[in-house]
Amino acid sequence: MASKTGFLRKTSPYVREPKAKVEKMMYDVLIALIPVIIFTIYKYEFTAVWIILVSIVSMVGTEFLYYKLRKEPFTMKNGTALISALIYALIMPDVTPLWIVFIGGVFGMYFGKLVFGGMGANIFNVAGFARVFIVISFGAFLVYDVDTVAGATALGVVKANPFDMMILGDFNLWNMFTGVGEAGSIGELSGIAILLGGLYLAFRKSLDWRIPVSYIGTVLGLSTIAALIVGAEMTYPLFTILSGGILFGAIFMATDPITSPVTGPGRIYYGFGLGVITFFIRIFGALPEGVVFAILIMNMFVPALDYYKWANSKFTIKSTLVFSVVVLVTVGLLVVGVWQ
C-alpha cells in the first residue's frame, strides 16, 4: 500500500477562498463603469466614443507593447490597464484634442505604471497621473468650452468667489445630480450613474467603503462649516460634492487598492486627507478643481500611512487622539481661512 512517490510538498493552509480573485475585483469595476459610460456617450455622443477609444488604444497598447518588447507575459487579462484607460477617458474635458489624449495615455501608462514594475507596484493612480501630466503640459487646450449649451462648468464659474450665492443659484442641484445639462469632464457629470456603480462595487465588496465615505464625508463636513461661517445657503455642501469630480474620484479613483493604504484606519485617514486637500484646493487654491491633485498628493502619503512604526489594523486610543488633533487643526485652518 505504501507508495514513496506521488505526494506533493505544500505548506499550510491547503485550501483557498475560491471567490477571491484579482480579476473578479477588476471586472467588477468595469461593470460598475458601464452606467457612467452609457451616460457619457448619451451626452457627448461621438466625442466621448472617440476619447474612450483613443484612451484604450494608447494605454492598453502601451502596456501590450511594453510586455511584448520585454518578452514578459502580458497581464491584460486582469483588466487593470483597461480600467485605467476608461477612467482616464472619463476624466477628460470634452474639448480635449485626441492627440493629447493619446500622448497622455502613453505617457501615463509608461511613467505612471510600467516603470514602477507594472500592476501592483505603481505608486500613483495611473489615470490621475496621466491626467495631471496633460494638464501641466497642454493646459491651454483643456479649457472647458463655455459656449456649449450647458454653459460654463459649475466650478469654473464659482472660482472667483466660491460662496457667491447669486451664481450658485444658477445651478440646479437636481441637474447636477442627474448630470443632464451641466458641463464638466465627460464622465463626472451624472452623480446618479456614479453612485449606481459605487453601490454595485460596495455590494460586491470590490471596493472599500471606508475611502469614499470618509472622503465625501470630510468634504461635506468642511463645506458645511465653511457655509456656516460665511452665512451661505445650506445647499452649498451639496453643491460642493455634486460639482466637479468628487463623486467620480471618490468611488473610482481613490478606491484603487494599489495606491491606497492597507489598513482600515489608514483608509479612513486617507479619505480624510483627500477630502481636506480637495476642498482646500477649491476654496484657497488657484485651480477650480482639486480631485486629481488630491489623489496624487495622498498617493504619496500612503507609505507614510502604512509605515510599520505607527500603522495599526485597528483604531487605538493613541491613533484616535492624534487623528482628533489633526481634524481640529484642519477645522481651525478652515475657519481662519474663510473668516473675512
Add this chain to the structure above:
Amino acid sequence: MIRKTNQIKTLEELPKSLPTVQITVPEKVYITLMEMRTRKYTLSVVEGDYVKIGQIIGERDGGYFTQPIFSTVSGTVGKVIKKFTYTGKKTECLEIINDFKEEYAERVLERTDEAISKLSKAEIIEIIKENGVKGLGGGGFPSYVKMDTDKPIDVIILNGVECEPYLTADYQAITKDAYQMFKGLEYVMQAMGTKRGIIGVKRTKHALLKALTEVKESDFKDLNCDIIPVSNYYPQGWEIELIKNTTGIKVKPGTLLSEYGIIEYNVTTAAAIYQAIKFNLPVLNRYFTVTGDAINNPCEMTVRVGTPIPHIVEAAGGYSIDGDKVMVLGGPMMGSNLMMDDAIVSITVSSLLLFKPQEYKEEPCVRCGSCVYSCPANLQPVQLMYAAKTKDGDAAKALNIQNCIECGLCSYVCTSKIHLTDFMRKAKKLVK
C-alpha cells in the same frame, strides 16, 4: 474581496457527514520517541521484550515536556525505526509487534470514586503527569503544567469548538464520551478548587449541544458547568477567541492563561484526564477523520495511537487517484504536510486529509487589504510579507509577528493567491 473573511469553504463533492468504519488494530504499531519539544529519550525496554497495553516503555526528555512513553498494544518490542510523524519530518519510533491479546499492564487499575474524592491537588497533578496526558486538540502541551500553578483558578474551559473544516474527531468524541469529559472537568475543578466550568461548542452543532445537555441533566446536576454555544467562524477554536466569547475576558497574546485565572483544555483532553485518574490509562485511541477528494471512502474511525498511515488508507478504501496528491495530517488550514505515506498516527493527530493537487496562479499583490481585515491576531500580513522579503527583522518585530498563530487565513483570503502564511513563517525566523 475587500472584507473580513472567517468562513472556510469546503469541497462540495465531499459528504457533510461521514460514515463510521471499523478499523483493526494493526500488526505493528510505532510509538514516537520524541514529541513536541522533547529532544532526547531513554528506553527502558529492549528488542524482544514483552510489553502490555499502557506499560511505560521509556521517557521523552525535555524539561517541562518530560513525559513517559507508553505501549498502546500488547506484544513484542521491535527495532527503533525512523518514520514520518505529524511534524512532517522523520522521527525515531519504536516498533511494537502486536500479539492481539490486548493485555493490560499491571499499573492499570480502577480507582473508586471515594478514593478519587480524597486525592489532593498534588496527587491529581502527579497522576496526570504519570499518564502523559497532553493537549489533544493538537497542541500537545503537557496538561499537568497548566494545573501546576499557585495562582487562583476561577474557571476551567473545555474547548469543543473544532473550528477547522473537515475535522470531526472532537465531534465524535463529544457524542460518545461526554460523560468522561464532565468527569475529567470535575476532577480538574476538584484539584484546583475551582467553582466554575465552561464547555464551549459551536452554535451550529445541535447534536453536540444536545448530547452534552443530556449528560449534564442526568449525571452532573450539581456540577456548576455552563454549556455555552459560540458562533461558527474560523478560528473560533483558538483559545483567545473562545475565552473572549465564553467569558468576555480578553487575553493578551503571549501571556499565560493562569494569570487570568483560566485553565483551558480540549474536550478530548478532559476525557483523557478522566481515563488517567480513574483507570491510570494513557491515551490509547483517537477518534479520527479521513477525508478529501483523493481518498475513496471518506470516513470516521477510532484509531490506535501508533497506527501506520497505509493501514488507515486501506481501511478508507485506498487512494482514489494514481497521480500526485497532497497529504495532510491535521486540518486543512494548519495541518502538516507529508511527502510520504510512510507515516504514523501519534497522540495529537486526529485526521488525515488527501486532496487532489490544486495550482493557484499567483498575481502581484494589489494591496486590497483582505489579509489585514481577516487576521484574527490583528496583524498586517501584507506588511509582514514585505518585511520578510526585505529581511527586515526590526519591522517584523514591530509588526508583532510573534503574535501570529499561523492560522492560514491570510493565504486563504488573498485575492492574488499569494502564500502569505509562508511569508509569516519566514518573518518569524527573522525575529528569533
